[in-house]
Amino acid sequence: MLMIDCPWCGNRDESEFMYGGEGNIVRPQDPESISDDSWSDYLFMRKNTKGLYMEQWLHSYGCRRWFLAERETVSYEILNTHKIGEINPESKS
Amino acid sequence: MSEIPTAKSSIEKELNSIPTFNTLNESSVFISEKRFKDHINLRLDISDDGNVDALGNILGVEVPIEPNTVNINGEVSVLWLGPDEWLILTTECYPNSMLDRLSKGLIGKVASIVDMSGGQTVINLDGPNSMNLLAKGCTLDLHPRVFGDGKCAQTIIAKTGVIIRKIDNSPSYDLIVRRSYADYLVLWIKDAAREYGLSLAK
Amino acid sequence: MRGAYRLNSGGRLDRDRPLEFTFNGRIYSGYVGDTLASALLANGVRLVGRSFKYHRPRGIVGSGSEEPNALVQLGKNPRTSPNQIATQIELYDGLSASSVNCWPSVKFDIRSLTGMFSSLLPPGFYYKTFMWPRFLWGLYELILRRSGGYGVAPDMKDPDRYDKINAHCDVLIVGSGPAGLSAAVEAGRTGARVILVDEQAEFGGSILNANENYHKSHGMNWVSSILDELKLMPEVTLLPRSTAFGYYDHNFVGVLERVTDHSSISDGLSPRQRIWRVRAKEVVLATGSIERPLVFQNNDRPGVMLASSVSAYINRYAVKLGSSAVVFTNNDSAYSSVLDLLSSGVDVAGVIDPRPKPNGTLPNIVRSHGVPIFDSSVIVDVKGSKNIRAVELMNIDYDSKKIYGKSHKLRCDLVAVSGGWNPTVHLHSQSGGTLRYDVSKSCFVPGINSQNEQSVGSCNGTFDLKECIDDGIKAGSRAAYATGFGVGEWSENTACTDFQTEDPLCPMWKVPSSGNESKWTKQFVDFQTDTSSSDIYIAAREGYESIQHVKRYTTLGMGNDQGKLGNINGIGILADALGQDISDIGTTTFRPNYTPISYGALAGPDKGILFDPVRKTAIHEWHEAAGAKFENVGQWKRPWFYPRGREFMEEAVERECLAVRESVGVLDASTLGKIDIKGPNATDFLERVYTNSWRKLQVGQCRYGLMLGEDGMVMDDGVTAKLEDDHYLMHTTSSGAGNVMNWLELWLQTEWPDLNVYLTSVTDQWATIQINGPNSRNLLSKICEGIDLTNDAFPYMAVRRGVVAGVQARIFRVSFVGELSYEINVNADYGLHLWESVIGAGKNYGITPFGTEAMHLLRAEKGYVIVGQDTDGSMTPSDLGMNWIITKRKDDFLGKRSLSREDSIRTDRKQLVGLITEDPSTVIPEGSQVISSSSGSVPVPMLGHITSSYMSPTLGHSIALGFVEGGHSKLGEKVYVSINDSKVISAFISNPVFYDPQGKRQDV
Incomplete structure (x- = not known):
């Protein structure tokens, strides 16, 4: 059971949160102008890193804020959490 | 036309099955339903100083900026729920409708003022074992060093979301729970309190 | 009162509080402070169980959670627990326990005969023998399980909390x-x-x-x-x-x-x-x-115990464990047990130590007591079966670890062993x-x-x-x-200031055999699973190298003690067999739980009514009083139907449906998800999350919306009402409310911070009551103030505020059943009051409360899908025949791009159709597969499946909704629905709207 540091509420038990998969994925600006392949890449392809992974979590039973967490996928250690907008997303595609 | 109806509690029936007083048992936890006049969910952008001032004037108290804290002024309590979200509770003694005052006072502001008075209720737990009872279903650290007076938190008790508000160090807690889950929460409290005893506070 | 083997004094027992208990049907006594194990030993009970595979007699070895043998069935049904560890059971008055894994009794176990054939049961025996013929495995398993097994589970409900x-x-x-x-x-x-x-x-x-x-x-x-x-x-x-x-x-x-x-x-x-x-x-x-046992021939005989446990039984429990003992140790610590034995009046016939001339503090004290120390020696066999008579010693060469010389016997009835500490x-x-x-x-x-x-x-x-x-x-x-306390300095150790001098331990994972190590021996490594040292040598010989594989092949450490005693010896033996270093072998994985935990404890209070929250609407108690049958919708309890008298479900549902079509019915729809949307960009927000256009919607109007995932698949649907220019109320499905809220917040918070919109869940705030049927306007007019209810003033898909039954209300003229309908929202505190008022006012119209089953049937007649029942996350709006709801005027909305993906525009996708059976009285079972012909060889190509199916009381024939490949171009075609191998139902593909296709009835 993880202990997650919500950027607003502080350390809370994992059960209060909802996992949102890889974080910082940017929706293409003009979806109609890109190929099926590029769109599929945005839709389905995720990094699934062994090591440090940028994830998005929702403090669903707390302040209802989405935020980003840098989690080490081997040790499950969470190194940092960030409010949305605190760090620049990498552009996908 | 029908007469003016009375508001109906969602947990009256379940609470009424609890004995009212048990002086024999010192470990007993006391439970009661607290009725509030207003339950208002307020959303407002406070990066605008004008908004903060306008709000403070209406409420008679500043909204808490520090997460998970409560600001109180007499009959009005303001609970932090998020960086731009608060729960405003006024007691039955509060003379006006806060909902009206906010709606009128914040005209022209980008705000969301939502009446929650029928959608949630408040259960109070009191007594030396009330912290232990909550700990059975709540993963928060409730130690007074961590969760002292004036603190509140949105969290989970057993299997339902709640807002816990520390009232004092007897210890006493208000649990603000969604209406549809309130019945379940009372059932859970009754079960969890068995080793301490549970009395309906009058 | 005291047991025959209880010392007169000492121990941490409360001798003023004697206890009585039963073991294997016999009554014994003990004291507060005893464990079941110590009390049994104090009563001279040595034989406590039979081993798992060979049914060899076994006694108590340890004194704590490491105990492998003394597993008992504790207590009586319904409180009985299998495999409880006697060394961890505190004695209480009236305790009742019995041995597990023996039949008919622990003293005479018929299956101990397998021990005579034990050389025929090598590791992997079951795998090798019973895998062929494969189809008989089920039978083998049944027999094997019955002859093995440990204890019995209670078959009654656990009465404890x-x-x-x-x-x-x-x-x-x-x-x-x-x-x-x-x-x-x-x-x-x-x-x-x-x-x-x-x-x-x-x-x-x-x-x-x-x-x-x-x-x-x-x-x-x-x-x-x-x-x-x-x-x-x-x-x-x-x-x-x-x-x-x-x-x-x-x-x-x-x-x-x-x-x-x-x-x-x-x-x-x-x-x-x-x-x-x-x-x-x-x-x-x-x-x-945990002390490590030593592995030698017949080391599992009752009376062979860990040296530390021998001390524990003497010092803590005041038990005299025998009359004459030997201590077999490869280290100094067990020498303290010699002193404990002597103090308890047990003669020590000798200490057997493989080390030459042990010279530490403790061995020298033992020497001074005149106890003979047989150094450079090991035990090579134990004589006796249920009781020990003697041990057999031989010399060992310290360097080569080979035994040599002539063996000789030492009479004793107790062997204390120590192979070091894990x-x-x-x-x-x-x-x-x-x-x-x-x-x-x-x-x-x-x-x-x-x-x-x-x-x-x-x-x-x-x-x-x-x-x-x-x-x-x-x-x-x-x-x-x-953690932020203290100053990081520590106090002096005043309790103990002396070191003891010790000679190093002589590592010994097993006592060497004189011959071939893989010849079957009775040198047990893991008592609980009956794994012997030769099993490990055989595994190595057969090519197993990883300790993880050897564990599973030999069952080493797979008992419920998880090899607390045996594993490290087993690893050492494997290292020897493979000629490797023990550090290269490593350990098996240590996993929770350290000791077994009962299911009751893991479940805790979360059972029965507390297993999952039951969400109730404000009107719930009325439904209960009316005898409603309930259906689970997510965590909600919703009235399913309201049987009258002895009505069957079909009869009740038919009556409820006809009431709606002919007069008026009322439904508690409070469970619908409701989200308050507020802010200057509220309309922009809706434009992005719904497929249709919201720009022209006027205040006071409602619109149906379809929400897609980014993959273009239908995710949720519902009606959204425009309350003010910057204020909407969105309805979601009952079970999708939470997900939709999280989804919308995700977009607002992460992708669209530019949108000034606030969302608040108001599902619980509003009680929602739907009045449906031709008489609903008449009914409403009796209890509604301040709203002109005429069709012109309050048309279909409009929303009005007013007072209903004395309560402030929002009224929506929307319908899910295709009739003149009003959906009334009031503060949930007044929900029951409103419901009762509606029922009261509707008496003259024969108002009928109806449940979810009738509602589902009525909407199916209208061809309305239920997201989550008819759809499964793989349907586009086009599959549902709902291209009309996708506006061409918007550049983008969530999921739009996916609708033009190659796969989304296939013409042979499964598409929503109606199905009318050839025999009007046949109702197709939901979930059935649609196939193209009634005969032909299997496997038959599947065309699709049925998602909703009912007998329509209004139409007088059965109706079904389903998804069929290219269904939209197959109207009128005959298909078959497979029921089982021998039965098919024939049906015609139809338009999914079976009733009032022009929608005239709701718009009057």
Whole structure:
């Protein structure tokens, strides 16, 4: 059971949160102008890193804020959490 | 036309099955339903100083900026729920409708003022074992060093979301729970309190 | 009263409180302070069970959680528990236990005959023998399971209560021996919040079992003084009878407290057991170590015991274990057991030690008592079956580890063995910490930590008492300091200041055989699974190299003791068989739970009505009183139908449907998800999340919307009403409300921070009552004030505010059943009042409350899908025949791009159709497969499936909705629905709207 540091509420038990998969994925600006392949890449392809992974979590039973967490996928250690907008997303595609 | 109806509690029936007083048992936890006049969910952008001032004037108290804290002024309590979200509770003694005052006072502001008075209720737990009872279903650290007076938190008790508000160090807690889950929460409290005893506070 | 083998004095027993108990049907006595094991030994009961595979007689070996043999069936149905460890059961009055795994009795077990054929049961025997022919495996398994097995599960409902509690602390200390107690008091003095847990009833750990002086006073006096101090510390929680069973991520530790297990009387209020879910900032593991047995021929005979346990039974439980003992040890620690044996009046016939001339402090004291020490010697056999008669000794060469010379016998009835000590590294290992083999100590010790944890004392390979206490003090101070308490300095060790001199241990994983090691022997490595040393040699010979594979092949360590005694010996033996270093073999994975946990404790209070929350609407008690049958929708209980008298479901539903079509019916729709949307960009927001256009919607109007995932598949639907220019109320499905809210917030918060919109869930705020049917306007007009209800003033798909039954209300003219309908929202506090008012006002119209079943049927007649019933996350709006709801005027909305993906525009996608059976009275079972022909060879190509199916009372024939490949172009075609191999139903594909296709009835 993880202990997650919500950027607003502080350390809370994992059960209060909802996992949102890889974080910082940017929706293409003009979806109609890109190929099926590029769109599929945005839709389905995720990094699934062994090591440090940028994830998005929702403090669903707390302040209802989405935020980003840098989690080490081997040790499950969470190194940092960030409010949305605190760090620049990498552009996908 | 029908007469003016009375508001109906969602947990009256379940609470009424609890004995009212048990002086024999010192470990007993006391439970009661607290009725509030207003339950208002307020959303407002406070990066605008004008908004903060306008709000403070209406409420008679500043909204808490520090997460998970409560600001109180007499009959009005303001609970932090998020960086731009608060729960405003006024007691039955509060003379006006806060909902009206906010709606009128914040005209022209980008705000969301939502009446929650029928959608949630408040259960109070009191007594030396009330912290232990909550700990059975709540993963928060409730130690007074961590969760002292004036603190509140949105969290989970057993299997339902709640807002816990520390009232004092007897210890006493208000649990603000969604209406549809309130019945379940009372059932859970009754079960969890068995080793301490549970009395309906009058 | 006292057992025949009870010493006259000593022990930590309350001799004023005798207890009576039953074992295998016989009545015995013991004292408060006894375990079941100690009481049995005090009564001379040595034979406690039969082994798992060969049904060999077995006795008590250990004195704690490591005990492999003394498993008992404890208590009677419904409180009976199988496989309870006798060494961990505190004795109470009236306790009743029996041996497991023996039939018909422990003294005469028919299946012990298998022992005679044991050489025919090599490792992997079952795999090799019973895998062919394959189809008979089920039968083999049945027979094998019956002949094996341990104990029986209760077959009645557990009457006891189990509890869970969350706890937070700065420092959690596991184990209360010298190191743990030192750490606890040191951390406690800083004011840090400390939890000290110990699996035993009393704190003290190894001190409880030993007869040692700390500073000239008995060790237990030191324990008492520490406990007195700890008890006065308000931030210290002491949990005896509590096992830390699992160490999980982020310093989360599970602890099982046995609250009332030790008592025969339950007050019915206290739980029997409680799981503590401890979140610790720092953890100090002081879990001690478990003595390693020595592996030699017939080492499993009742009467062969761990030397430390021999001491425990003497010192703690005042048991005289025999009349003449030998001690077999490869290290100095067991020499203290010699002194304990002598003090209990047991003659010690000799100490057998493979080391030449042991010369430590303790061996020399033993020598001074005149006890013969047979050095450079080992036991090569034990004589006797249910009781020991003698042991056979031979000499061993220390360097070559070969036995030589002539054997000779030594008469005895008790053998105390010690093969060294295994640090209890289970929790450290579970936490993710690594292990390292310490050659000088011949054991695995903690290596690198992965969490905020430190191991101290003998679980860290520190076996000297002074060092244990030193390390405990430091660990307690360090842990507290790390959490912000104390100043990082520690106090002096005043309890114990002397080192003892010791000779090094002589590593010995088994006593060498004179011949071939893989010839079957009775040298047992794992008592519980009957794994012998030869099994491991055979496994190695057959090519197994990984300890993980050898474990599974030989069943080493697969009992419920998880190899606490046998595993390390087994690893050592495998290293020998493979000619490798033991450090290269490594250990098997240590997994929770350290000792078995009952399902009752894991479930805790979350059972019965508390298993999952039941959500109730404000009108619930009316439904209950009306005799409604309920349906689960998510966590909600919704009225399913309201049977009258002895009506069957079909009859009730038919009556409810006809009432709606002909007069008026009322539905509690409070469970619909409701989201308040407010802000200057509210319309922009809706434009992005729905497929249709919202720009032209006027205040006071409603619109149906379809929400897609980014993959273009239908995710949710519902009606959204425009209350003000910047204010909407969105309805979602009952079960999708939470997901939709999270989804919308995701977009608002992460992708569209530019949109100024606030969302608030108001599902619980509003009670929602739908009045449906031609008489609904008449009914509403009787209780509604301030709203012109005429069709012109309040048309279809409009929303109005007014007062209904004296309560402020929002009224929506929307319909899910295709009739003139009003949906009234009031503050839920007044929901029941409104419902009763509607029922009262509707009497003249024969108002009929209806449930979800009638609602589903009525909407199916209209061809409306239910997201989640008809759809499964793989349907586009086009599949649903809903291209009309996708506006061409918007550049983008969530999911839009996916609708033009290659796969989304296939013409042979499964598409929503109606199906009308050839026989109007046949109702197709939901979930059935649609196929193209009634005959033909299997497998028949599947065209699609049925998602909704009913007998329509209004139409007089059955109707179904389903998805069929290219269905939109197959109208009128005949298809078949497969029921089973021999039966098909024929049906025609139709338009899914069966009733009032022009929608005239709702718009009057």
